[in-house]
Structure formats: C-alpha cells, structure tokens
Amino acid sequence: MPDSVLVHSPATLSNLGCGFDVFGLALAAPYDAVRIRRTAEPGVRIQHLDPYGLPTEPTRNVAGVALLALLREVPEEIGFDVEITKGIMPGSGVGSSAASAAGAVVGANALLGNRFSKMQLVDFAMAGEVVASGARHADNIAPAIFGGFTIVRAVEPALDILALPAPPLWVAVVHPQIEVKTSDSRKVLPANVPLGLAVRQWANVAGLVAGFLTADYELIGRSMDDYIVEPARLPLIPGLAEARKRALAAGAIGGGISGSGPSIFMLNQTEATAQAVGEALGSVFAELGIAFHIYVGPVATEGARVICES
Amino acid sequence: MPDSVLVHSPATLSNLGCGFDVFGLALAAPYDAVRIRRTAEPGVRIQHLDPYGLPTEPTRNVAGVALLALLREVPEEIGFDVEITKGIMPGSGVGSSAASAAGAVVGANALLGNRFSKMQLVDFAMAGEVVASGARHADNIAPAIFGGFTIVRAVEPALDILALPAPPLWVAVVHPQIEVKTSDSRKVLPANVPLGLAVRQWANVAGLVAGFLTADYELIGRSMDDYIVEPARLPLIPGLAEARKRALAAGAIGGGISGSGPSIFMLNQTEATAQAVGEALGSVFAELGIAFHIYVGPVATEGARVICES
Structure with missing residues (x-):
C-alpha cells in the first residue's frame, strides 16, 4: 500500500435541467488535485495550495469533514495530511466542494487498501457537503465518485445511486x-x-x-x-x-x-x-x-x- | 388491400406506480377483438358483441370517435362497419377504452394501406379517450399502439411518445x-x-x-x-x-x-x-x-x- 497518493477529482454538473437533486454528470475538466498522506498521528491536517481562502480547520473544511467521517470507520490509529489545489472555483456551481470531498475519500481509501465501496465513499463525502451547503445531498458527490451519468434514486433510508454510462458528449x-x-x-x-x-x-x-x-x-x-x-x-x-x-x-x-x-x-x-x-x-x-x-x-x-x- | 380485418388490441397498464400519466405497459392478455370493414357508405357504424351495454352511437363510442378523427384525414369518401368484442371489462383500469380505440384505428389503417404512422394513430385514438374519461391522455393508448414499455413525454404542444423494449416480465x-x-x-x-x-x-x-x-x-x-x-x-x-x-x-x-x-x-x-x-x-x-x-x-x-x- 502506498503512503501517499495524488488524486484528481472532477467538476460535476448536477440537476441537468429537469432532474433537480437527482441527476449528475462528471466532467473531464476542471478538477481538484488532492494529495493525501497517511500518518501515524491521528486526525486530519489540511493545507490549501490555492488562493480561495477556504477554512483549513478539518471540521470546517469539506474534505476534512469527509475524512473524519471515513476515519470513524477505521479501527487503526492513523491520520491524514492533505494538500488540496482547487482547480474548480468555489461557488461556481459545478461541484467544487463535492470534488474536494470526493477526492479526499478516494485518496484515503487507496491508502487503506480500497476497503470501502464507492457507495460508502459517497456516504463519507456527503458529510462534507453538509458543511458546504447545509444539506446532505449526493447529486454532485455521486458523479464525482462514480463518473459518467448518475441518478441519486434515494438518500434515505438508504443511499441508492445508479451509475450509468453516458454517450459521448x-x-x-x-x-x-x-x-x-x-x-x-x-x-x-x-x-x-x-x-x-x-x-x-x-x-x-x-x-x-x-x-x-x-x-x-x-x-x-x-x-x-x-x-x-x-x-x-x-x-x-x-x-x-x-x-x-x-x-x-x-x-x-x-x-x-x-x-x-x-x-x-x-x-x-x-x-x-x-x-x-x-x-x-x-x-x-x-x-x-x-x-x-x-x-x-x-x-x-x-x-x-x-x-x-x- | 384487404376489405376487412380482425384486430386484437391489448389491455395496458398505465402509471406503473411512480409514473402517473407517463408510463404504460402492454399486456398479452386480455384483449379486445375489433373486426372492421371498409364501406363505400361514409360514416361509422358500430356493433358491440359483448354484454357491457356500451353506447354504439359513433360520437359516444370510443372506437367510433377515434375512427371519426381518422376519417377527417382521409380524402376518399369511405366509411367503416365495426364489430367489437370486448375481452377487457370496461372500468377495470387496464385500458379497456384505449384498447377499443387503438384496435379500431389500427384496423382502419390496415384497410387504408397503412398510410398513417403509429404516432398519428395514437393521436386519433386519444380522441376516443376524451369520450371515456373527459381527458385527452395517451398513457394507455401509447402501449396499446406501440406495445412494450412506453413513455408519454409530452402531449402538448406535440405528442412525444417513446416506445422502449421491456425486459421479459x-x-x-x-x-x-x-x-x-x-x-x-x-x-x-x-x-x-x-x-x-x-x-x-x-x-x-x-x-x-x-x-x-x-x-x-x-x-x-x-x-x-x-x-x-x-x-x-x-x-x-x-x-x-x-x-x-x-x-x-x-x-x-x-x-x-x-x-x-x-x-x-x-x-x-x-x-x-x-x-x-x-x-x-x-x-x-x-x-x-x-x-x-x-x-x-x-x-x-x-x-x-x-x-x-x-
């Protein structure tokens, strides 16, 4: 298992017109770059290598909150050092917060031998969305994790996400x-x-x-x-x-x-x-x-x- | 071109749960049998060979109204004699009126060299639905004409029906x-x-x-x-x-x-x-x-x- 990985996490479209809160689509660009390193020291430490002045305190950072949700399911005493370079401008409406949260948990999962399913990763990353928008929604997280065209059929009582191939677009x-x-x-x-x-x-x-x-x-x-x-x-x-x-x-x-x-x-x-x-x-x-x-x-x-x- | 045809027109499910006014599905049985004959005499004459006491006056009969709508697009001076044997009980909720209307226009089209598209036939048959339910809706007509699984994406300003294959069910x-x-x-x-x-x-x-x-x-x-x-x-x-x-x-x-x-x-x-x-x-x-x-x-x-x- 690697000690450190670099993840690219894509911008995403949500809603796609008629499908408010349900449809998502992953874009090849822009993307956030998330470098994440496993540490013996517990907890999460975040640095932002971009000019957007986002909070780096883990409980106020979307990637931090997502990683803390993931760590609650990890029995080992470990932590993560994270460096985020946002290619997706915050507040642009193309899933900027979802990209950072998704990238962080995909990277952490690689450092843990990919023990979590994509559906679990969506669940962790959604905790980050609560910090960004106040709502636990998956319409950007789903395509950021699965790629292609996604349908969030249900969030409660259980997450139900359909990942479908999109035609060339x-x-x-x-x-x-x-x-x-x-x-x-x-x-x-x-x-x-x-x-x-x-x-x-x-x-x-x-x-x-x-x-x-x-x-x-x-x-x-x-x-x-x-x-x-x-x-x-x-x-x-x-x-x-x-x-x-x-x-x-x-x-x-x-x-x-x-x-x-x-x-x-x-x-x-x-x-x-x-x-x-x-x-x-x-x-x-x-x-x-x-x-x-x-x-x-x-x-x-x-x-x-x-x-x-x- | 034949002078007379016998048409079997299927019962249909509409809505399919979540898809109110949109989804439809055609069943192999039960079905209505519609025998229709082209006549030199203009107009439509309807007989019902079943016990349901449905009106046979063309302007009050779903098949009659559908055929009158079709005849308005036919320049020749012709008419139809129609015998309907309903296998689908009226009021059952499995598209009884749609089956009679669809069967009549599919039969009439065969007697006219199949000059009308399926979409046009749906349009004619929908005129019959107005008699039955007071509303111009296509959710039973669409599967009765196309078979399989159907989506009525729009009725106005133009009919837009998607006919899709259904898996074996x-x-x-x-x-x-x-x-x-x-x-x-x-x-x-x-x-x-x-x-x-x-x-x-x-x-x-x-x-x-x-x-x-x-x-x-x-x-x-x-x-x-x-x-x-x-x-x-x-x-x-x-x-x-x-x-x-x-x-x-x-x-x-x-x-x-x-x-x-x-x-x-x-x-x-x-x-x-x-x-x-x-x-x-x-x-x-x-x-x-x-x-x-x-x-x-x-x-x-x-x-x-x-x-x-x-």
Missing part, C-alpha cells in the same frame, strides 16, 4: 463571476408545485434517462427542460435566457443552470460544437460586462481517481 | 368487482405536491426507466413506489395494502394500482411466480367477500395488430 460551461449562494438559490424554490407541472417534469426525467441509455441526442435535448426549478432561479442569473438561445443557435443539444448556478452548461455532440457554444455563451456575458470563465471538455467516464502514488 | 392483475370512476379517482388527487415529494417521485421515475432499459429487476421493483397518487387513491381500493404485501411475499418484483383502478397489478420475473402472485392477490379479495378476476400473462412486445384479413 462534450460540455461547454460558462461561469459568470457573480455570486449566487446555494442557500439563496434554495430559498427561491417553491414549497409546493402543481401536480400537472410535476407530471410534465417527471415525463422529462423519464425522457432524459431514456435518451442517455439509448444515446438519442435529440431526446436528451428536448427532455432537459425544467419547468420548476429554472423558472424560479432565472432572476438570479442574468443572461441565462440569452445564453441558452445563442448556445442552441450554435448547435448545442440543450442545457441549463449547473446545480444552483451561476454556471450555465450546454451539452454538445462534438468538440467543435462545444467550442463554438462556449464562445456563444461567453459573448453574452462579455456584452453584459460580467467577467466569466469558459470550460469545454468531454464527459468523464471515471470519477475521482489516483493519478500517482509514492 | 410476467404480469399478474387482480380486478376486484368494485366501481372506481375515473372522474372520482382524479378528484382525490392533490392539486399541489410538496417539492421534496415530487423530487422523490421523479427520482423513482428515473430509476424505473433505468431499470427497464438495463433489465435490472430489483431496480424496477424498488423504483415503482408512488408517493403522490397511490396514497391519495388508497381509500378507494379496499385490500390494496394487503394485496401488495401478499404479492411481494409470493415473489412479485413490485406493483401498484393499474391506471385509476380498481385493478391492482404486480410485475414478476417468471410465469410461475406470476401465477402464485395472482393467487395471493385473489386470496385478499376472496377474504373480503369481493368478487374478482385474475389475469396472468407476459408483457406484450407488440401493440394492437391485425390477426387476419379477408
């Missing part, structure tokens, strides 16, 4: 530099939804799963429409409607808000289309005078993984 | 002889649902589609739970909770109310299990002193089809 993401707090983006959600609208939403959920499993890109595109969450969050993200319009004109299959925003994602069949769509997305925010980052890359078939050991 | 249905009017069973539904419950429901919808497409029987079973519609309809169907309990004990994968009831369906992996489950379902209603019918058969891969021509 290229993703364009624009991250406008505006702050949307997860707590704010939860507050605007309706407490109740009309049954008829819920039916239209789960019809799209059914269509999206069928589209992914049969590699039917047109079906994926027309099934992503979100009748419930996106309309509520639209006022939080200036430029969203125009961004979607230009992205579709540039050839995107479809897309929407990534997680609770502010990032906007678009799925595409080819790299060339994804590049053009990325430019189309960026043009909207350039005109609005809002700084932005663009990410273009394929869907990742693997989740967080050990890149090298020593 | 045996269905046990109990039809207790109690009357549940579709209109009553709609009335008990909540106008609004809590967002959290809607999310749990669409997580199951996602799981059920994934289960069907990957032939994962356990996933199908645990994904069928309906948090919204079945709880509201439970009081309308005495014996439902006990029937489910005994069916699961006898080996059923899962099940629920068929359509708006009163029939209860259970999915099973083998014929032997389905037979045992059928007996278990029947035992509940025997003890309650409620007369019942049991149907056991496989999922039908085909929908309504021409059995012979002359």
